[in-house]
Amino acid sequence: MRKAQISLDFILVLAFIFIIFTVLLAMTGKQNHSFSESKARSYARAEADTMASIINSAYIGGSGTTASVVLPGTLKGNVAYQIEVLPAHRLVQITWGSDGDQKHYASTLCTSSVDGSLANLSDGSYQLTNHGGVIIIG
DSSP states (O other), rough: HHHHHHHHHHHHHOOOOOOOHHHHHHHHHHHHHHHHHHHHHHHHHHHHHHHHHHHHHHHHHHHTTTTOOOOOOOSSTBBOEHHHHHHHGEEEEEEEEGGOOOOEEEEEEEOEEEEEEOOSSSSEEEEEEETEEEEEOO
């Protein structure tokens, strides 16, 4: 009888430890996912802010100012993205993530006078030129 009691106690202790381990593992997995999303958001913000900063610098530089920007194929961590310039709203918007869970971030522009390649910007080198106060992206 005593051996059976010790075995039952041992099994209960092991089950309790297993439950605690499972809960801790689940919490760690959620935090890992949250950290990955946070990193992707930081990288996306950096790309949008860089693009907006270069457009603003070309505008402030006056007519004849040129600048170039090189956009990576994916964000760090191999996350797909797309940048769009929205002159009417004075924004550079970046969209990233999967189709079912897309995230957005927008960076402000100091001008609405932007023309040229304004949508689907990613993976390439783009030349920006201030032509009479209008920023041409090509």
